Amino acid sequence: MSAIIQSNRDFEIFFRENFSSVYAFMKRYTGDDELAADLAQETFIRVYERRDEIVSVDYGKAFLYTVARHLYWNHCKHQRAKENYFAQLDESNVDDYDFLQEVTRQETMRMLYVAINQLPPQTRNVILLNLEGKTNPEVAEELGISVNTVKCLKKSAYEILRGALSKNYFVILMFLLGE
Amino acid sequence: MDLLKKRLNIARLIAEELTGTIDEKDRVVLARWLDEDERHRGEYANILESLKTRNEAWKDQERGRQLMEARWGTVKYHTVRKTSRWITWSKYAAIIVLLVNIGIFGLVNEGKQEVENVTVAKIEHGSMKAQLVLANGKKVDLRPETSLQLEEVGGTRILTSDNRVKYSGKDSLTGQPAEVKYNTLIVPRGGEFSLELADGTRVWLNAESRLRYPVAFTGKERKVEMEGEVYFEVAKNKEKPFIVTVNGVDIRVLGTSFNVLAYQEDVVTTLVEGKVQLKKGNKQVILSPNQQAIWSDDEFWVKQVDARNFVLWKEGVFYFEDVDLETILDDMARWYNVNVFYMNPALKEMKFSVEIRRYGDINEILRRIEQTKRVKFEIKDRTINVYE
Numbered sequence: 001m002s003a004i005i006q007s008n009r010d011f012e013i014f015f016r017e018n019f020s021s022v023y024a025f026m027k028r029y030t031g032d033d034e035l036a037a038d039l040a041q042e043t044f045i046r047v048y049e050r051r052d053e054i055v056s057v058d059y060g061k062a063f064l065y066t067v068a069r070h071l072y073w074n075h076c077k078h079q080r081a082k083e084n085y086f087a088q089l090d091e092s093n094v095d096d097y098d099f100l101q102e103v104t105r106q107e108t109m110r111m112l113y114v115a116i117n118q119l120p121p122q123t124r125n126v127i128l129l130n131l132e133g134k135t136n137p138e139v140a141e142e143l144g145i146s147v148n149t150v151k152c153l154k155k156s157a158y159e160i161l162r163g164a165l166s167k168n169y170f171v172i173l174m175f176l177l178g179e
Numbered sequence: 180m181d182l183l184k185k186r187l188n189i190a191r192l193i194a195e196e197l198t199g200t201i202d203e204k205d206r207v208v209l210a211r212w213l214d215e216d217e218r219h220r221g222e223y224a225n226i227l228e229s230l231k232t233r234n235e236a237w238k239d240q241e242r243g244r245q246l247m248e249a250r251w252g253t254v255k256y257h258t259v260r261k262t263s264r265w266i267t268w269s270k271y272a273a274i275i276v277l278l279v280n281i282g283i284f285g286l287v288n289e290g291k292q293e294v295e296n297v298t299v300a301k302i303e304h305g306s307m308k309a310q311l312v313l314a315n316g317k318k319v320d321l322r323p324e325t326s327l328q329l330e331e332v333g334g335t336r337i338l339t340s341d342n343r344v345k346y347s348g349k350d351s352l353t354g355q356p357a358e359v360k361y362n363t364l365i366v367p368r369g370g371e372f373s374l375e376l377a378d379g380t381r382v383w384l385n386a387e388s389r390l391r392y393p394v395a396f397t398g399k400e401r402k403v404e405m406e407g408e409v410y411f412e413v414a415k416n417k418e419k420p421f422i423v424t425v426n427g428v429d430i431r432v433l434g435t436s437f438n439v440l441a442y443q444e445d446v447v448t449t450l451v452e453g454k455v456q457l458k459k460g461n462k463q464v465i466l467s468p469n470q471q472a473i474w475s476d477d478e479f480w481v482k483q484v485d486a487r488n489f490v491l492w493k494e495g496v497f498y499f500e501d502v503d504l505e506t507i508l509d510d511m512a513r514w515y516n517v518n519v520f521y522m523n524p525a526l527k528e529m530k531f532s533v534e535i536r537r538y539g540d541i542n543e544i545l546r547r548i549e550q551t552k553r554v555k556f557e558i559k560d561r562t563i564n565v566y567e
Contacts, residue, residue: 008259020243107190
């Protein structure tokens with residue numbers, strides 16, 4: 001298997017595809033906007049150094065989050081050392097399960113966000129309201145359109161969403177945007 | 180990693196389920212995952228819950244998008260722009276890791292005896308040295324004590340003595356458009372050297388630099404090519420502009436003094452006196468004294484500086500004012516011919532100011548930086564290890 005990040009352009013696409021979720025991941029852990037962005041930024045710099053090892057999209061993402069966690073960890077260690085010499089490092093807040101849960105959550109959100117942003121405005125509204133848990137009649141009422149229109153817009157959204165959520169989305173993206 | 184990869188797939192399935200685009204086979208996979216563990220169902224419920232308030236759910240993703248452009252600039256600066264450098268770096272890192280491993284191994288096996296062996300070979304500061312490549316490809320090693328007299332094709336005489344190379348002879352061969360002969364002066368790591376060209380222009384080369392120049396300036400222009408760091412004092416000649424080509428940038432002058440620093444892709448030109456014009460492709464700028472132009476990211480960036488500080492190296496002084504550690508240590512690495520290894524790459528970004536003699540012990544400058552209590556250094560063999 002060969003590395004998927006071959007050119008500078010590939011790396012840029014990889015960055016643009018994943019920055020927001022790594023940032024969101026860091027934001028959840030640190031609660032600090034600036035720090036989250038700094039750590040997310042550093043994550044990509046580190047991953048770049050070892051881009052040759054990234055042989056699949058899945059591996060790339062898994063690697064990205066592993067590095068992110070590692071950097072967060074390091075940051076905590078330094079903070080603890082600075083703030084309280086005697087403090088025991090509390091590992092419970094970054095245990096494995098928590099990490100897996102956070103990655104799952106951020107990836108789900110990222111994929112939904114990217115997919116939904118590709119929809120035309122009215123269709124997007126329908127899908128967003130659906131995601132909020134509203135039924136078709138409720139959506140129709142809120143947007144002032146008929147239930148049939150809602151159904152129709154949902155149908156038209158289907159292909160776009162399906163494409164954007166596909167396993168091969170990133171590979172296709174690289175093909176379309178790459179050099 | 181496998182657990183993580185499985186989770187990434189689950190994330191996709193959840194997104195598909197929520198948008199109604201999941202197929203039957205995947206729905207079974209997702210259902211099985213939810214069945215597996217109560218915590219999984221809890222996660223799923225959490226995601227549904229946060230989607231109910233739209234602002235909450237997308238807030239971080241949106242903020243991430245906003246920050247992305249600015250952060251890409253920084254990431255780009257540290258990654259793709261430096262590709263070639265990173266490749267060399269990882270190579271060094273591998274070697275250093277190997278050395279460290281051997282070191283530990285040796286320590287374990289030899290115990291006490293090792294202590295003596297570890298005593299570091301003294302690191303010498305740089306010195307006057309260079310290699311001169313003549314037009315016929317012949318190489319001559321130059322040292323301070325070397326005193327040579329050579330004659331190039333076409334009658335140019337080359338004198339080497341007093342730490343410099345001097346060219347003299349017929350400046351232009353009238354009526355005889357002879358083929359231009361080039362010499363190259365190569366200064367290795369741990370070296371510096373100076374040179375007087377056939378037109379009287381004086382040139383100082385810093386460590387790990389090279390200059391290629393004609394042995395006689397016969398044409399309408401005086402053209403030279405360089406790499407690394409070079410200070411020029413160009414002899415005045417209004418009829419024949421002097422042009423330095425470096426990384427594709429042309430620096431055009433009539434008679435003036437300026438420093439060019441170009442160890443990486445960037446070209447930093449600092450003007451001491453006179454006037455220079457810089458050009459690359461269709462972009463160009465003109466500098467006045469105490470201005471500095473940086474060619475980077477396909478643009479010239481001009482700023483005001485105290486130019487004297489940028490040419491102190493040729494007076495035997497390291498001078499850094501609010502400069503990042505990486506730049507400082509790269510410069511030292513070239514002069515002392517050592518390697519640098521950062522235990523934490525983030526340290527590269529820290530800024531320091533320091534002024535110290537070049538012909539001193541490497542520990543002088545390292546100790547000076549350590550006094551700030553922000554970093555620590557340890558020299559092992561020929562590698563400076565940088566710690567927090």
